[in-house]
Amino acid sequence: MFSTVVLGGGWAGLVYALELRRRFLSTDVLVIDKSTQLGGLLRSEAVNGFTFDVGGSHVIFSGNKEILSRMLGFLGNGFVKHERKSFIRIGDALVPYPLENGLYALPLEDRADALIAFLEVQMNRAVDWRPSNLDEWIHGFFGKWIAKKYLVPYNRKIWKRDLREIDVDWVYTPGRLPIPDWRDVVKSAMGIATVGYREQATFYYPSIGGIQTLYSSALREAESLGIALLSGYAIKSLKKVGDEWIINDEIKAKNIISSIPLNELVTYMNAPEYVIKLSKRLDYNRVLVIGVALNKPAPDQHWVYVPNEDVIFHRYAWISNYSPQNAPRDKSSLLLEITISPWETVKEDWFVNKALRDLMNLGIAGEGDVLFTMYWLHEYGYPVHTIESNRARNEVINWVKEQGITPIGRWGCWRYWNMDKVYEDATNKVVQRFR
Ligand SMILES: Cc1cc2nc3c(=O)[nH]c(=O)nc-3n(C[C@H](O)[C@H](O)[C@H](O)COP(=O)(O)OP(=O)(O)OC[C@H]3O[C@@H](n4cnc5c(N)ncnc54)[C@H](O)[C@@H]3O)c2cc1C
Numbered sequence: 001m002f003s004t005v006v007l008g009g010g011w012a013g014l015v016y017a018l019e020l021r022r023r024f025l026s027t028d029v030l031v032i033d034k035s036t037q038l039g040g041l042l043r044s045e046a047v048n049g050f051t052f053d054v055g056g057s058h059v060i061f062s063g064n065k066e067i068l069s070r071m072l073g074f075l076g077n078g079f080v081k082h083e084r085k086s087f088i089r090i091g092d093a094l095v096p097y098p099l100e101n102g103l104y105a106l107p108l109e110d111r112a113d114a115l116i117a118f119l120e121v122q123m124n125r126a127v128d129w130r131p132s133n134l135d136e137w138i139h140g141f142f143g144k145w146i147a148k149k150y151l152v153p154y155n156r157k158i159w160k161r162d163l164r165e166i167d168v169d170w171v172y173t174p175g176r177l178p179i180p181d182w183r184d185v186v187k188s189a190m191g192i193a194t195v196g197y198r199e200q201a202t203f204y205y206p207s208i209g210g211i212q213t214l215y216s217s218a219l220r221e222a223e224s225l226g227i228a229l230l231s232g233y234a235i236k237s238l239k240k241v242g243d244e245w246i247i248n249d250e251i252k253a254k255n256i257i258s259s260i261p262l263n264e265l266v267t268y269m270n271a272p273e274y275v276i277k278l279s280k281r282l283d284y285n286r287v288l289v290i291g292v293a294l295n296k297p298a299p300d301q302h303w304v305y306v307p308n309e310d311v312i313f314h315r316y317a318w319i320s321n322y323s324p325q326n327a328p329r330d331k332s333s334l335l336l337e338i339t340i341s342p343w344e345t346v347k348e349d350w351f352v353n354k355a356l357r358d359l360m361n362l363g364i365a366g367e368g369d370v371l372f373t374m375y376w377l378h379e380y381g382y383p384v385h386t387i388e389s390n391r392a393r394n395e396v397i398n399w400v401k402e403q404g405i406t407p408i409g410r411w412g413c414w415r416y417w418n419m420d421k422v423y424e425d426a427t428n429k430v431v432q433r434f435r
Contacts, residue, residue, distance in 0.1 A: 001244065001252040002030045002228075007235050008259035009033030010040020011419055012409025014218055016257055016426040021225040023430060029227050030251070034234035038219065041410075042419075044210025045291075047374065049328040050320075051210040052291035054376040056337045057303055057317035058211040062420035063199035071204075071423065074217040078207045080323050084200060088305045089362075090149055097305065099150050100142065100180040101196035103188040110145075115189035117143030122182050133387065135163035137171055141179050154307035157314045159384055160285060160341045167385045170416045205322040214419075235260060238268045240403065257429075259409035261380055262396055275399050282396065282414050283389035285339040287381025288348065290355050293371040298332035311358045312351060313338050331371070334364075339382060348375060383414045406433070 004020065006013040009031040017029045037043060041055030060079070062068040072079060087094040088102070090110075096102030100118065103111045121143045131137035138151040155163055184194040195201050206213035223229070238256070239246045245253045258265050263279040271279070290313070303317035313336040320327035320334075327333045336355050340346055352375055359365045383389075393414045400407055408426045410417045417425070 001254060003027050003253075004029045004255045004257060005245070005247065005251065005253035006031045006257045006259065007247075007265070008040070008409065008412065009038050009229060009231065010259060010409065011042055011215060011218075012040075012259035012412060012422045012426055013257070014038075014215065014222060015423050016259070016408050016430060017227045018218060018222050018225070019427045019430045021222070021227055024434065025225070030230060030253070031222070031227060032230045032233050032235060032247070032251075034232070036232040038229070038231055039212050039215045041378065042211050042215040044212035045374070046210075048293065048372070050291070050293045050331075050333045051323075051326045052289075052333065052374060053211045053319060053335065054289060054291075055211075055378060056287060056289045056381075057315065057319060057322075057335050058419070059200075059203040059205055059302075059322065060211075060214065060419065061200045061203040062418075064420055064424055067420045067424050067427075068204075071214065071420065074214055074221065075204075075206055076217075078213065078217075079204045080207055082203050082205065082302065082322070084203055085301050085321075086303045086305070087301060088150055088154075089308060094301075094304060096193070098180070098196040099146055100185045101188050101194045103185065104191045104193055111189045114143070114145040114149075115186065117145040118180075118185050119143075119182070131168050133164045134159075134166035134168055134171070137168045138163070150305075150307050153309055154305055154314065157307065157309070158285075158339050158382070160339060160344075161283070161384060161386060165386045165388070167387045167390045169390065170385045207323055208325045210319075210323075210326065235268055237270075238265075239270075256405045258400070258405055258407050259412040261411040262393070262400070262407060262414045265400065265405075265407075265412070266396060269400075269403065269405075271399065275396060278392040278396050281388055281392035283384040283386045284380060284414075285341055285382045285384055286346070287378050288338040288340055288346070288351055289376045289378070290336040290338070290352055291374040291376075292334040292336065292356070292359070292365070293327070293373070294332045294334065294365055294369045295371050296332060296365075296369050297330055298327075298334075306362075311362065312354045313358065316359070316364065334359075340377075346377060348377060351375075380411050383410065383416050385416060389414070 006017050013031050017031050043054045045052050086097040088099050095105045131140050138147045187194050245256050263282045266275050266279045298318040298320050315337045317335045320332040407413050409422050
């Protein structure tokens with residue numbers, strides 16, 4: 001019998017096991033993953049000299065210095081540091097991200113309109129006003145110009161839900177979308193460049209091997225600490241008999257930590273009908289990631305947000321600029337990201353062809369530039385924080401915890417968390433467990 005079994009060996013499962021063993025070397029830990037290729041969303045693939053991050057554009061950043069230094073610690077000296085060069089496509093213009101700090105790149109009239117609308121809401125907002133959904137948050141903090149040109153179409157595109165149904169809890173999470181400082185917005189409208197969303201203004205990336213090198217380096221440490229790993233083994237049932245957990249009628253454990261999708265976990269636990277019903281309300285989007293190898297150098301950009309409704313992808317990233325090792329000399333590579341709701345039929349070829357046409361229509365690549373394309377579809381890409389989903393999540397998590405299981409990670413906790421937040425939460429849960 002294992003003292004601890006961690007379900008799911010993506011980033012969350014791996015860092016939980018690591019932090020547990022780093023602190024309590026005598027505790028035995030087994031990490032189980034259904035895939036034979038470990039890494040979850042942090043996998044990378046090398047093809048013909050190009051390295052693609054198959055879970056989409058992943059960079060390392062954090063407002064939490066301790067967590068950032070622990071993540072970089074896995075890489076030793078093997079990382080590249082970048083000052084973010086990301087943009088939002090407004091019409092044909094590329095405006096530095098975030099938009100409210102990049103207004104200086106717009107024509108004078110647009111700057112004035114954006115600033116007036118922005119200041120209008122700052123002056124009229126009551127001090128204790130709280131938005132009750134994403135639509136209100138956007139209009140209430142940014143004003144109608146930025147809402148109309150960017151935040152509403154972009155968020156509709158990525159979430160594929162009515163923005164009035166989406167909660168605002170995730171926009172207040174430190175490290176995610178910040179509320180703009182009006183002084184910076186005025187400066188940027190006057191033509192002075194300012195920096196917003198500072199946590200991500202500097203980011204890091206593994207020198208070789210794509211983002212998977214971060215995962216693999218942590219995995220090496222896990223193996224050296226004696227953490228047991230079982231890959232290619234899907235969890236299908238989880239029973240409690242006395243004080244013991246039994247996984248798939250085969251593996252026994254005293255403690256279970258789960259990073260597998262919460263909606264699936266409760267079905268494997270044979271949860272009561274009301275919990276299963278609630279779990280069906282946990283909302284999410286899939287993500288289709290398209291890798292494009294190009295026979296030309298990349299412009300001086302990292303990634304670009306595309307709110308344009310007629311373009312199928314919401315973001316494209318020049319990952320050949322993340323590390324020179326990601327593409328051969330004088331060539332470049334792009335990742336395009338498309339979210340797909342769970343009820344939409346996925347026609348991968350249609351999506352890929354449309355994405356390529358859009359790339360060409362936007363003038364990002366010409367037909368003769370494309371060497372080859374690849375794509376990867378992930379069933380679980382983005383948890384969608386609808387108000388209803390959040391409510392269900394809290395109840396389902398309470399039930400899971402009552403059974404004695406600790407949920408961790410983006411899907412175990414059903415939260416729109418990046419690697420740093422996943423790491424921080426997993427560490428806190430290790431610490432709490434032995435307090
Ligand atoms: C498009 C995109 C871009 C992103 N960009 C960034 C970024 O730039 N920076 C950043 O910090 N974060 C980024 N993230 C977030 C980051 O990917 C996640 O925070 C992190 O990978 C979550 O790790 P996880 O272990 O919680 O989930 P996952 O990586 O999904 O791992 C879950 C694991 O559980 C396994 N599993 C599932 N079901 C079972 C089962 N029944 N039995 C056994 N195993 C099972 C899966 O195989 C998987 O390995 C991005 C995410 C996306 C989708």
